[in-house]
Amino acid sequence: xxxxxxxxxxxxxxxxxxxxxxxxxxxxxxxxxxxxxxxxxxxxxxxxxxxxxxxxxxxxxxxxxxxxxxxxxxxxxxxxxxxxxxxxxxxxxxxxxxxxxxxxxxxxxxxxxxxxxxxxxxxxxxxxxxxxxxxxxxxxxxxxxxxxxxxxxxxxxxxxxxxxxxxxxxxxxxxxxxxxxxxxxxxxx
Numbered sequence: 228x229x230x231x232x233x234x235x236x237x238x239x240x241x242x243x244x245x246x247x248x249x250x251x252x253x254x255x256x257x258x259x260x261x262x263x264x265x266x267x268x269x270x271x272x273x274x275x276x277x278x279x280x281x282x283x284x285x286x287x288x289x290x291x292x293x294x295x296x297x298x299x300x301x302x303x304x305x306x307x308x309x310x311x312x313x314x315x316x317x318x319x320x321x322x323x324x325x326x327x328x329x330x331x332x333x334x335x336x337x338x339x340x341x342x343x344x345x346x347x348x349x350x351x352x353x354x355x356x357x358x359x360x361x362x363x364x365x366x367x368x369x370x371x372x373x374x375x376x377x378x379x380x381x382x383x384x385x386x387x388x389x390x391x392x393x394x395x396x397x398x399x400x401x402x403x404x405x406x407x408x409x410x411x412x413x414x415x416x
Contacts, residue, residue, distance in 0.1 A: 229266035231331060236412045239267070242297070243275055243304035243327045244414075250305055251319045263297060271296040272332035272407070274369060275303040277317070277325050284325060285311040290335060290358065290367060290407070300329060328413035330369050332356065335405040343398040347379045350406065358405040359386050359397060366390035370409055 248254075273296060274288025285307035289299050304327070308317040317325065335358055340346040350357065353374070358367040366389040368382065376382040383397035396402055 229264070229269055231266050231410055232264065235264050235266050236329075236416070239297075239300050239329050240327055240412070240414055243300055243329060246301050246304050247308045247317065247322065250309060251317070251322065253319065267297040268295050270294060271299060272335075273299040273303060274330040274332070274409075275300060275307045276328040276330065276369075276371075277307050278328065278413075279321060279324050279326075284321070285314050285317065286369075287311055288330070288332075288367075288369075290332065292332075292334060296331065326414045328411060330356075330371070330409040330411040333408045335407040338404045338406055340404070342400070346383075346397065346404060350379055350382075352377055352379060352382070354408060355406040356409055357382070357386060358403075358407070359383070359390050359392075360403045360405075361390075361392065361396065361399070361401060364390045364392055369411075371411065 270292040272288065272290045272292050274286060276283070277285040287303050287306035287310065289303060294302070338346070338349055340349060354370055356367060356370045358365065360366075366386055368376075368386050368389070373382060376385055384394040387394050387396035390396070397404070
């Protein structure tokens with residue numbers, strides 16, 4: 228995978244804000260550079276997270292690398308601002324108080340483990356994003372969530388609940404666990 232440069236990061240943040248402003252009817256000049264870097268053209272998973280007054284305001288992402296990063300950021304910025312079911316859509320008044328964060332994911336890889344203790348020992352708090360799935364139920368937490376849930380057992384229990392499963396689902400040997408890492412950056416950087 229091609230390394231994301233500082234210029235790429237600045238461009239993606241501007242692009243995310245621009246597509247949200249455009250959707251709110253504030254047409255902005257496209258910040259598109261003369262030449263799109265190879266890193267932005269690669270298929271990558273990404274999440275766009277919105278914070279308002281240091282509180283989560285929206286977060287939507289694409290785990291699998293199914294589209295070019297530039298497209299992934301555009302689509303998820305709009306979805307995080309207007310389609311996250313946990314929040315009302317962002318308004319023009321909200322936008323001045325919103326900080327945008329982008330997380331670019333590595334390809335998820337499945338983790339093999341024999342029991343709950345082994346799973347706990349494999350996961351790296353603050354490093355691994357985790358995906359839990361069983362059947363049609365699936366949920367993920369970005370590595371940044373470890374800041375609020377630093378104990379692995381709590382992190383996994385909350386992730387089970389997010390997936391709509393019982394809070395101890397992570398101890399079930401039939402559960403599928405995948406991990407990934409992220410490069411993340413925000414307007415605060």
